[in-house]
Amino acid sequence: MASLGVSPTRMELTRLKIRMKVAVRGHKLLKDKRDGMVKKYIELIRKNKEIREKVEEELTRALGEFLMASAAMSPEVLEESVIFPTRRLNIKAKKQNIMGVNVPAIEYEEIIEEGVSPYPYGFAGTSAELDGAIALLAGILPKLIELAQIEKTCLRLADEIEKTRRTVNALEYIIIPQLNITIRYITMKLDENDRGNRIRLMKVKEMLEKRA
16 A cells, blocks of 8 residues: 655654544544444334334234225215314424434324314214224324334434445545555654764764864
8 A cells, every 4th residue: 555645754744643643533433433323223223123013014904994894885985984084193303313413303293182083974874994994093103103213214324324334444444554654654764864864973973083
């Protein structure tokens, strides 16, 4: 690996040693950050898998209930029963910071109005299966919101992990080795100059002594 193209002076050597200290410290900090993000990413992936499995299971049950309701009710009555929902929600999208990465934080709140039924229809002309499907879907919604938040967080963390990994590798395999080589090169050059100066001084001294 080639050294950096710099002048072999003591000032440059001091500057490079400072850069080396900063690079080594930065490498350690970024490596710790990368490891921390990977640990958090694995935790979120496991949680994501757990919630997704529950959501898929409950959606399958809700779909089954809805299919049974559609078999017991006419399409017109079924459409009329669900066309005007009575439930109201407040969803706020915010940001939170995980190890220097901005990720979404979604707040979910259901507005419960007194005297308003969560079912947007009367029970006389509908089936019990439709009630079950509506109840299951209502319970799934918070999990879906949480799932969306976790998946977006995982994507952001994955991008940041990859960027940090590239920076760590550049420091470890390119920048720090180049600084090491350059520092050794300048140190050798300065030592050579010192030896040359000492030899010249000794020769001058010897010549002066001979003349004296």
